[in-house]
Each structure stands twice: as structure tokens, then as C-alpha cells.
Amino acid sequence: MDASIAQANELPLEYVDKARLVRLQREVAAEGRCTRPGTDPERWFPVEPSPKATTKRREYEWVAKIRCNGCRAKTRCLLTALAEEKDLPYGDASGIRGGKAPWQRDEIRRNASNNAGVSTEEAA
Structure with a gap:
């Protein structure tokens, strides 16, 4: 597990309040590759x-990792994406964010919901 996923899993998505989300969005906009x-x-x-x-999905994941490699805002971008996408149905996220493909972020959200004791159905 890479550091950005570990950090994202440590922060329950409901704790990213509006003020923190806005701050994260501004930081990503200022520092993102x-x-x-x-x-x-x-x-x-x-x-x-x-x-x-x-095979195509693995290639997409590799491209996501490479495009965001070395970005100073990568972890904050991932946290922002997870917070912004937390209420989306699984499969509705799009694009590369925080070095992750949409389905990888869905998996992180599922794990966060499961770790919080909330079933996927209840979280949706």
C-alpha cells in the first residue's frame, strides 16, 4: 500500500469538512502538476x-501513477478526490486524481466505508 492510500484510509471521509475541502482544492490548484x-x-x-x-486497466493505472509521480500535491489531490466523490455511486468517478484511476478510488472508498463499520449499501 502506498503512502497516499495509507493516509487516505486514516482519514475518515466525513472528517473532511467544507473548509478543509476548500483549502485542499486551493492547494492542489496551486501546486498540482x-x-x-x-x-x-x-x-x-x-x-x-x-x-x-x-490489461488496459493495468495500463491506465500505470499511466495514472506516472502522470502524478513527483507531484507535490498528489496526496492532497487524492484526499480531495475521495472527499468530492464520497457520495457518488461506485463507478461514477472519472479521470486520474492523486495518481489513482477511478476504480482504485472507488476501492479506497469501499475500504474506508468498511473500516468505519458502514456497509457499502448503507454508504451509497
Whole structure:
């Protein structure tokens, strides 16, 4: 488990209040590799493979990891994504955020819900 997932799992999503979320969003916008002038935002929204295309999904995950490698805002970006997506149905998230593919973030959210003693059905 990488450090960003460990940190995300330590922070229950309900503890990311509105003020903290706004602060995280501003920090990511100021420091993120994806927000640098001249960067094409579409690079963080590649076409997502179907769930059955395991090789393509692994490639997407690798691209996500590489695109965000070395980004100073990576962990904060992941926390922001998880907080923003916490009420989305699983499978509705999109794009690369915090070095993770959408289905990886869904899995982190499922684990966070399970660790909080809340079933996936109750969390949805």
C-alpha cells in the first residue's frame, strides 16, 4: 500500500469538512502538476477501459501513477478526490486524481466505508 492510500484510509471521509475541502482544492490548484500553465487537462481524463479489459486497466493505472509521480500535491489531490466523490455511486468517478484511476478510488472508498463499520449499501 502506498503512502497516499495509507493516509487516505486514516482519514475518515466525513472528517473532511467544507473548509478543509476548500483549502485542499486551493492547494492542489496551486501546486498540482496537472494545473501548471500550458498543461492539457485532457491528459488526466484518458478514455477509460471497460471493467473486463484487465490489461488496459493495468495500463491506465500505470499511466495514472506516472502522470502524478513527483507531484507535490498528489496526496492532497487524492484526499480531495475521495472527499468530492464520497457520495457518488461506485463507478461514477472519472479521470486520474492523486495518481489513482477511478476504480482504485472507488476501492479506497469501499475500504474506508468498511473500516468505519458502514456497509457499502448503507454508504451509497
